[in-house]
Each structure stands twice: as C-alpha cells, then as structure tokens.
Amino acid sequence: MSILEPLAARYAYWLGLPAEETALPEAAPEEVQAMPVILHLDKATPPGRTPLLEAAATAALAVCLDERAQPGGEWHEPVHDWVSGHIRKVARRARGAHWQAAQGFPGVTVTVDGAQARALVPGRVVDVPKEIARLQIQGSDLPPDEPPAAPDDLPLLLLNPEVSMTVGKAAAQVGHATMILAALLHADELAAWGERGYACAVRTPTVAQWKQLHPGDDPEGAWRVRRVVAVRDAGFTEVDPGTVTVLAQYR
Template identity: 70%
Template sequence: MSILAPLAARYASWLALPADQTNQVETAPELVRAMPVILRIERDPVPSRTALLEAAAAAAIAVCLDPRSEPEGEWHEPVSAWVAGHIRKVSRRARGAHWQAAQAFPGVTVEVGGAEVRALVPELVVETPKEISRLQISGSELPADEPDAIPDGVPVLWLNPDVPLTAGKAAAQVGHASMLLAALLDEPDIKAWTENGFRCAVRTPTKAQWATLHPGNDPGGAWQNRRVIAVRDAGFTEVDPGTVTVLAQWRA
C-alpha cells in the first residue's frame, strides 16, 4: 500500500466538509506533527517566486516517496504518522549559514531555476530542533514574476487568482497539492513523475480558467474526467477555513 493511501482515502470527504469544520482539529498540541519546509531566500540574488514554489512542491512529495519512507526505511514511521493525520507544513526562510545548517537534518533539497527548497522529514512540532525553530516564518514574500510557457508533460499547480498568499503560505499549499496528486495517481504515472524529479509548473490562471477547472461538488468526476484535484485549506493562517487555494492538474 502506498504511504499516501490515507490521504487519498480522505480526499473527497475533506472537500465535502462545511467550511467551519475544516479546522476543527482535536489533536493535543504536543501531538501535532508538521513538515518543515525551508525556503532559501538570500538577499542577493533573490530567488524567483515561481521557481521557489515549484521547488517546494517537488521537495514535499520527494520526501514522501523517497525509498527511506517505504516500510523498511528509516523515515517510514514519522512520515506515515504524519500522513495519517493532518498534513500540516510550516514554511520557514533561511539564508547563508542557517541554510547550510538545515542541510544536516533529514530531508530532500530540490533546486529549480536557481531557487532551492529543503523539505524535512515531518516531526512533532514540540520537538522541532532549535536550528530549525529559530528560522523565521514571516517575511517570506517575494515579488510576482512572469514565468515561461508551461513545459510539456508536467503537472500544473494553479494558484487561486482571488486569494493572495505569501510565498511561505503558497509553498505549503503547493506541497499539499503535489502530495494529493501523487496519492491519486497510478503506479506508471508515479514512476514517470519520479523519474522527472517531480517537476511541475506553478501558475496563476484567469478567473474564468479557475472556474472551469474547479471540481465543485464532484471531486471524483473532476479527477476522472479532467485529472484535477483541489487543495482546501483548514484556515489556520492567512486564509479563511475551507478556502480552495490550489487546483492541481495532471498532464501526462
């Protein structure tokens, strides 16, 4: 069974929840798990926002599908425990020596277009190492950029055009999107995506495109017919509970 199977099983029911119930989490604070997502944001050069988000999406799923996350692997227990609950992510920014220090912790670093992100193995939030917890969560905003045309053969993660997100929040959301997408793919598609380094494109659609892609009340049909899934946020930070932040579209 895929380590992401619990996520696939919850997908449709999560989308069906009333908005005010999406953040009713009863987990005791000392049991909350999260994946730290470290964004390398140097003063010079400043990374491209789009490239940084594409790296974040790839890094998150790379941790989940790494051989070390398989049943006999050293990461299996923490990753499976996290996926079985709420897939929280905490984006933090780092530069210089702090970025280098983050490389010592278990995880995967992905580089896209000169932008680097390291997703760490999920852990209990209360046990976050001080070298990671001291990295700032705020201040991760980056200017909008004009990305190139979408490459052939990569999935597209569409950001909600009506919901402004900081780069840190968007990094967590596209990481959720890549995981949900992988949870629903079959083995041949997973194999092909793995061989491509989990590359994807992050773009902002027009409002008309977003409305056309949105699964609405038929998430199963949207996946079967259009290969589209939705990320619905619990609303702990930046956005209201139940907000759909990203639509992920598989393009083989």
C-alpha cells in the same frame, strides 16, 4: 500499500478506500505534527517566486516517496504518522550559514532554476530542532514574477487568483497539492513522474481559467475527466477555512 494512501482515502471518497476518519480530530498542542519546508531566500540574490514554489512542491513529495520513507526505512514511521493525520507544513526562510545548517537535518533539497527549497522529515512541532525553530516564519514573501507558459508534460499546480498568499503560505499549499495528486495516481503514472524527479509547474491562472477548471460540486468527475483535484485549506493561517488554494492537474 502506498505511504500516501491515507490521503487518497480522505480526499477521494469515490475510490472507496478505507478511512477510519475523514474528518480528523484536532491533536493536542504537544502532539501537533508538521513538515518544515525551508526556503532559501538570499537577501542579495533572491530567487524567483515561481521556481521557488516549484522547488518546494517537489521537495515535499520527494520526502514522502523517498526510499527511506518506505516500510523498513528510517523515515517511514514519522512520515507515515504525519500523512495519516493533518498534513501541516511550516515554511521557514533561511540564508547563508542557516541555510547550510538546514542541510544537516533529514530531508530533500530541490533546485529549480537556481531557486532552492528543502523539505524536512516531519515530526512533532515541539520537537523541532532549535537550528530550525529559530528560522523566521513570518514575512517570507517575494514579488510576483512572469513565468513562461507551463510545459504541457508536467503536472500543473494553479494558485487561486482571487486569494492573496505569501510565498511561505503558497509553498505549503503547493506541497499539499503534489502529495494529494500523487496519492491519486496509478502506480505507472507515479513511476513516470518519479523519473522526472516529481517536477511540476506552478502558475496563476486568470479567474476565468480557474473557474473553468474548478471541480465545483463534482470532485469525482473533475478527477476522472480532467484529472484535477482541489486543495482546501484548514484555515490556520492567512486564508479562511475551506478556501481552495490550489488546483492540481495531472497531465
């Protein structure tokens, strides 16, 4: 069983996978779990927004599919428990000594065109180490950039062009996208993606392109025909509940 199978059961009902609950109850505040995603935002030489989001999207998935997160591995229990519930992520920014300190906690750092993000092993929010908890959450943003056309051979993550998100919020959403996408792939497709380090392309489409690719009321058809899945946000921060923040397409 893949560690991501609970996601497939919840997000792809048409697969007929067993899921005890597709609508998960809210956890008590002291039991809320999240994956910290640390964004390296150096003040003097800030990264590009797009490569930073690509690094964050890859890092989140890489933690889940790391051999240490598989049965018998040291990360398996916390990752499994988190994936089986709400896949919350909390993006924080760090630079200098604080960024270096974050490297000492279990997780995976990914670099894309000089931009770096580190996803940590998830756990209860109340148990986040003080070195991580002190990193700022609010105000993490970067100006829009103009990336080149997305490579045709990488999974494509499209940000909703009609919804404004800070880079921290967008980082969490693209991390959700890679996880859900990976959960739906066949084993050989996932292995092929893994050989490329789970690299992906993040772009913002035109409104017309977004509407053309959007699954609408046929998520099963969108996946089977266009290999597209939508990420719907729970609405805890920045956007309204149920907002589709990202469309992920396996190519």
